[in-house]
Amino acid sequence: MTTTVPAFQRPVSATERLYLATQPLAPPFAIQLVVTGTGDLDPDDLVAAVARASAACPGARLVRRADAWVDSGATPHVEVVNDAGIDFTDLDASAVLRRPLGSNPQATTEVVLLRGEPAAVVFRAFHGVMDAKGLGTWAADVFRVLRGEDPAGAPDTTADHDLVARIGMRGKPTTLVPTRRSPLGATGRAPHGNPFTWRHRTVPGTTTGTVARISAVLADAVGRPTRFMVPVDLRRHDPAIRSTANLALPLFLDVAPGQSWSQVNAQLLVGLVEGRELNEMDNGGLAKLPAAVTRAILGAAHRLGAHADRNLVAAIVSHAGTVDPELMSAPGFTAASVRALPVHTGLVPMSFVVLESGGNTEITVSCRAGDAVADRLDALLDRVAEALTVGDPAPAPDVAPALPVTTGDAADPASDTTDNADHRFRRHAEQTPDAVAVIGPGGRHTYRDLDRRADAIAAELHGHGAGPGSIVAVLADRTVDGVAGQLGVLRAGAAFLPLDPKHPADRLSAIVADSGARVLLAARAHRDRIAADVPVLVLEDLPEHTDHPVRERIRGDDIAFVTYTSGSTGKPKGVLVPHGGVVNFVDSATDWYLLGPQTRFAHHHTPAADMACAAFFGALLTGGAVTLVPGEISHVSLRSMLGDGVANTFLLTPSLLDVVVGLEIDVPTPRTVIIAGEQLRPGLAAKARRFFGPGARLHNSYGPTEVSIVCTSHLIDAEPDPGATSVPIGTPATNTPTYLLDAAGRPVPAGEVGELYFGGPQVAREYLGLPELTAERFVVLPGGVRAYRTGDLARVLASGVLEFVGRVDDQVKVRGNRVEPGEVQAVLDLFPGIDRSAVAGRRGPGGGNVLAAYLVADRGVDVDAVRSFLADRLPAYMIPAAIHVVDDLPLTGNGKLDLSRLPGADEAAGSRDATPVPVDDDADPDLARITAIWAKVLEIAAERLTPNSDFFALGGDSLSSLEMLSQVSKTVVGAAGEARFVAQLEGLVHHLTLARVHAAAVAARDDAVAS
Incomplete structure (x- = not known):
């Protein structure tokens, strides 16, 4: 006799055993998601949708068998309640929200359809098998099926202990002692049969630092230093995981009364960066005890907290994310709000869950019930709502911008609901449809041509499910098809991810997979380069026009494009750049670079870099034209680009500029030359000033990818001071506060060197799928200013402009491309025979930066083979110019690579002759x-x-x-x-x-x- 093993099963984790012990104390110990709206759903359609979505998310069908969760194969119970709804002003009156789960004692999930006013769908799950993220994943799939779409699915069996074991703990667990006061004080005896109470608030709008703001209010209410528990989604460590499991562990915050929310937020961000939640897998040892013992301890903790106000933590404050009501809508039912309800638990006095939905902040709190608790809780929620409603104050005096902030006349593009990149382009297409938009090998193309193609491509993308919130990869050379493809993505409301066909295929496939791109738009010649599982649309095969143009409502904070830059962890990272940032850049660049209908912006850059976006947006959003430079960049193509008189606006890195001024060609006076990407030396700037002539407008510009293309610029209107160390990077764009701070986050005195921080609408949203790195680099300064921490050092000169000084880390700029040596090192370490490696930047023969690699390897290692190995996996600019085989990697006293004790460029492995034979001058x-x-x-x-x-x-x-x-x-x-x-x-x-x-x-x- 054979035993059938369920296809989906996993062990019960330590956290889940703790929740199983807690369940009898506070039944049903369920997290709940309530979707309210107008209209009605057919019960049979809902049952069918729950069945299909649960098959795709088998974590919704779990039952416990001994020490494992297994897929029962049974569709979760769907209850239909007629003529009833949920009153969020009196949640305690809802029997639906308090009753046991499902139709049998083993059930762990259920769905309830309330056919009252308003109509509601409630998704309920035992917290031992799902967290808020998992519950939302399952619910979203149910509505996908109701809309006739395929479920996204969550088939992964990964549980919290799997992830922690894989990632590793970063330190010791937090010691918890029942000494913490509740924000409401002791609750006393609870009403008979009702030991807990719920309260809800809807706060219009959303704001940054919600968890920190709530924690600061609660700490003030306690009146003494206290501790809060913040559940953290472990999926942030591996965004590719599609699991509905309870993947949340606590991060503990110690907060004193009087602390500002920004100080609390900084503490929270530090904890996230350090991964402190990974230390809490053991749950204080409770999970190792027998269930009956654990239950007795938890019961005692509940009684001690209720009567003596001695608790392990003052409160749980959880943020369940953002849910678009449209994703929870279906034919016949339009969602108006989505709200999450926390579990009732006696282990803590109160538990907050925040969920952002429909432009509102929905806050629900569970609290121990008791004498006069309701009134005290309502008053506390009023204070919380006020803290979330008050707008961010102006920067505090101790973090005033290093330079005056110039504010444009237009509305802040980050909040403008109509002014976006597509709107700007369409405006020119409507006003000057016959103006030239693209000049390339295929001829000239007008704004009308591109506008029609953008409409057609957008319609095709919508047909493949690509729209707002999704990413579309574009793999094309510098062609009109590539330009039209990017415009079509914007028109669809999606974000384009530009790729360079010259990059290795494995790297391209990894980036597309990491981005989660919904569709790949590819030139016919490159359609088979990507191995990722993504639909491919060939650009040349797409229709030229459509009778059903797409008109999406695009906001300033929607993502316009995604750029991947080098990552210190060994793989590139995606930067999400919003429309508001693009528009703000264009507004400033129009003045800096004289952009407008006469602009002919040369596009000779890799399509994957934000320099290419400078040419794309700088021309097409101002009524000018993009001039496409085909093929490889060589002295021949450079001479043609500069000398044929077609292009009049150029963006060059200092390294490429150095080559250009040495070409010895007669260059017509260009309109504008932008120099960016690397530090510009005065000597080279002087050469450029003479080379391009007095009529050219020369600008030295600066801008990390994370601050929307370019964020400062300096007009070089005379030959620079030869005694200066570099040419200034100028003054910031409009709406862009700039800060120079020391290592402790304090502003530096005038003229002193500090690290550059930028705020304003040009700051990118985040690094895609990298919350830890996002928290480290995108910070909230005192006063509530969200800023990007660049890692660049600068100072304000006496003339009032910024001067770039250097880096605070090992990052290197190579030909305008940002390179993390760690990414190159990670690839080197994969080569057989290499024991250890190091990569560092150094000055090249022409004065620019190059990379040098140092290998501790087998004596027979073939340097040529190593270079070929790298070329198959990395872009050309990331391949080290010199590769040295060394006996050891010497370190400095503080453990860093000691470059002074390593060989220089003149000792590189260059000649492979055993005995060098010099060139015979007379022979040839x-x-x-x-x-x-x-x-x-x-x-x-x-x-x-x-x-x-x-x-x-x-x-x-x-x-x-x-x-x-x-x-x-x-x-x-x-x-x-x-x-x-x-x-x-x-x-x-x-x-x-x-x-x-x-x-x-x-x-x-x-x-x-x-x-």
């Missing part, structure tokens, strides 16, 4: 000339070079290679053959040897002569 004059060029560009002795010398291994990078190839083309190849020469060498990002360059140069010259 062409090879001799090329050798001299290499020696000059790389700043090394010509005698070190052999035919097998690798340009990149000797310290060169892709930009210095442009200078080298330009010189070889001019000296050896000649104008007639330079296009052939460059074409032969495209793609050799890690095997550019002297012999190959020599062979390509001679062949290109000979072919040109022969033709």
Whole structure:
């Protein structure tokens, strides 16, 4: 006889055993989600939807068998109650909310349909099998099915102990002693048969720091230092998990009366960053005791708290997230509000649950019942509501902005419900439909052309379920299809995720999977590059127009695009940039860069960088045109871009600018040249000033990806002071308060160096799926100002402008791209034979930054193979220019890598000849000339070079290679053959040897002569 093992089962965790012991003391010990609205649902349709959603979320069908939860396979009970509703002004009167779960004693979930006024659907679950996030996941799937959609599903069996075991505890658990006072004092004897009471408040609007604000009010009510418990969703450590389980552990906050909510919030953020909730898996040892003993201890704790006001914590304050009522609506039923109800528990005196829904903050509290508790609780809730209603005050004097804040005439774009990127583009399409919007290899395309294509693409995306709140990846070269694709995504109300086809396929697939992209828009040539499970729409195959254009209501805080930047944890991280930030950038950039209908913005950047977004938005949101530069960037394409007179606005990194000013070409006076991405030295700025002529408007600009493209800029209206260390980065954009703070978060004196923080609408929403990192970098300053902590050091000069000084960490800017050395190191550590590795930035031959890698590895490790391994997994700019095999990685006294004791660029593994054989000058004059060029560009002795010398291994990078190839083309190849020469060498990002360059140069010259 065989025993069938259920497909879905998992052990009962320690937390769940504790809840099972608690359940008889406060039945049904259920968390509940109440969806109220207008209309009605057909009971049979609801039963069918619950069945299908529960099959996709088997955690909704669990029953306990010994020490395991198993999928019963049975649809949760659906109860229909006619002519009844739920009165949130008198929750205690609702029998539905207090009754046992389901139709049998083993039930752990149920759904109740109340067909009264207002109509309501109540989702109920034993807290031992679900938390608020899990309950919301299941409920959302029920409504998806009711709308005719497929359920998203939550089939993962992961429980809290699994995640904690995988991630690891970060410290010791919190010691809990029953000494904490309740905000309401002792409750005394409870009414017979009703030991707990519920109260609810709806606060119009939402605000930041809700948990901190409530905790501050409660601490003031206690009147002495106290402790609060904040449940934390463990899914933040692995956002890919689709589980309905109870994945919440407590984070404890010690708060004193008189603390501001921002101080409490800072404490909370520190706890999240440190992962303190991971320490609380043991539940103080209670979960290890027999259930009867645990139940007796909990009962005693309840009585001690009720009569002597001695509690383990003063209150639980939980934030259940944000739920859009539209997601809880279906044909015939329109949700108006979604509210969460906390469990009743005697272990703590009161428990708050906050849920944001429909633009309101819904607060429900469970409290021990007793003499005069109701009146005291109502008064306390009035204070809480007031704290959430009062707007954020102006910055406190001790954190005043380092520079005066300039406020534009327009409304704050972060809150404007109509002014967004799509609205700005459509306005120009309506006013000047025949104006040129895109200039590229395929010809010129008008605003009318792009507007129609955006409508058609948006309609297709809607047909595939992509709309507000979703992400659409766009994989295309610099083409009109790529531009139209991004506009179509915006028109659909979604956020576009631009990808670079030149990046390794595995990296592209990982980014798409991490982003949760709903759809991939891909050029036909790249449709098969992505291995992630996502529908693919080929851009060239999409219709040119539609009879049913999409018009989404887009708010300023909706996400416009997502950009992935290098991450210190070993994988890139996505930055969510809102429409309000884009619009605010464009408003400032219009003045800085003279943007408008005459703008012709050159787009030569990687599509995946926010520099590409500068060209895209800077042109199309101001009535100008994007000028697309096709193919690889070489001295040939640069000469064409700068000299053909089509483009008049350019954004260049200092590294690329250094190459440009050395091209020795006649450049027509451009309208604007923007220099950004790296620190600009005065000498290079002076060269650029002379190169582009007095009629060009030169700006040195600065902007992390997290602050919407560019947030400060400085007009270079004269040659910079040669004695200065760098060119200023200028003054902030409108609506952008800027702060310079020391390590303790205090403002630095005028002229002193501090870390840069930016506030205002350009601050990104968050890092996608990385709440810890978000909490670390997106902070709330005293006074309630939300700001981005850049990690950059700066000071205010006597002239009143900002000067960039450096970094506070190891991050390196390579050709305008932000690189975390840890991400490169993480890939190196995957290579067989490498025991340890380190990656650091250093100055390259041309003065820009390059990366150097140091390997402790087997003696037979092949540096060429390592470089090829990296090239298959990382973008070209992240491949180290020099790779050294060393015996050890020396450390400084404080445990950091000691670069001073490691080899320099001139000791890089460049020549692979066992015995170097110098170039024979007499045997081949062409090879001799090329050798001299290499020696000059790389700043090394010509005698070190052999035919097998690798340009990149000797310290060169892709930009210095442009200078080298330009010189070889001019000296050896000649104008007639330079296009052939460059074409032969495209793609050799890690095997550019002297012999190959020599062979390509001679062949290109000979072919040109022969033709």
